[in-house]
Amino acid sequence: MLRVMIVDDEKYIRDELKYFLKKYDDIEIVGETGDGEEVMKLIKKLSPDLVFLDIQLQHMNGLLLARKILDQENSPFVILATAYNEYAIQGFEINVSDYILKPFSEERLKSAIDRVKKQMNKEYKYAQKDEEVEINKLCVFQRDRFILMDIEEIQYIESRHQDIVVHARGGEYSCNFSLKELEERFKKKRFIRTHKSYIVNIDYINEIIPWFNYTYKIKIKGKEEVEIPVSRNYLKKFKKILGI
Structure with a gap:
């Protein structure tokens, strides 16, 4: 039934x-x-x-x-x-x-x-x-338009006030996936979870700055005003992947 x-x-x-x-x-x-x-x-x-x-x-x-x-x-x-x-x-x-x-x-x-x-x-x-097919695009939307974006365009993804914001070279976009879903979707790509609210494209990391309690902050290429935290929960994997 x-x-x-x-x-x-x-x-x-x-x-x-x-x-x-x-x-x-x-x-x-x-x-x-x-x-x-x-x-x-x-x-x-x-x-x-x-x-x-x-x-x-x-x-x-x-x-x-x-x-x-x-x-x-x-x-x-x-x-x-x-x-x-x-x-x-x-x-x-x-x-x-x-x-x-x-x-x-x-x-x-x-x-x-x-x-x-x-x-x-x-x-x-x-x-x-x-039969699953590997997809290298992400469906995002901006001003009521749906866009199939190449994931290489994505700089980082942020959870902001219960919304998922995709930051790319072309601007900011919305997405209907959760960060957990995106982390799983991108696990074989060049993305890394750094914080409960952030996923970062490794190719866009410009600087890694030591912070308090042995954690770090990340600077993103082309977005010098942005500082993304690396929390203790994700620190071990982050250091291992980047060889720190």
């Missing part, structure tokens, strides 16, 4: 989705909400296998909420619901299972559900790992 939770701030949309889902004998609708603020609490309480999530919730960014859901241990699968298919690439960047467009197509909904069922099969998951 596939346990499903529906998140959409329009009741008629939730009702429409429930109408379609009740046609499946192996689907149980365990909960629904129109309030983005209570989603995480309900997921913890209801333990759904799958969440249908509206991207454009009132007072909340659905993509950021999806990332928060998927960051959990043993997270449910997520299918995004949206009226705009340009959000699809952002959804797949954060590993949602699929997306469906409003108004819903019963055929497309079946395709998305079948995809989740396959992903729940352990053998399928293992097969997918072997």
Whole structure:
């Protein structure tokens, strides 16, 4: 039985989705909400296998909420619901299972559900790992434009007031990944985590300045006003990689 939770701030949309889902004998609708603020609490309480999530919730960014859901241990699968298919690439960047467009197509909904069922099969998951493709770009956005940026352009990445800011030679950009996800994504690239709030491209390090308690500060090429800390939690790995 596939346990499903529906998140959409329009009741008629939730009702429409429930109408379609009740046609499946192996689907149980365990909960629904129109309030983005209570989603995480309900997921913890209801333990759904799958969440249908509206991207454009009132007072909340659905993509950021999806990332928060998927960051959990043993997270449910997520299918995004949206009226705009340009959000699809952002959804797949954060590993949602699929997306469906409003108004819903019963055929497309079946395709998305079948995809989740396959992903729940352990053998399928293992097969997918072997098919992963190494990507040397990062999807960022600036002034409502999505940009596929070469990662060599990135100087450093900062967590600032719960937002992820990508600093590159062309300016500052936003990103829907968490620092933890970016650290994993770039682990075989020339990037290094220096602090709970910073990841740095080694190629842009200009100076390493000794600081108090045997830690360091980093100066970035072309950004002399910036000083990035190297905290004690990341110091050992930092020194080993750079031969300090």
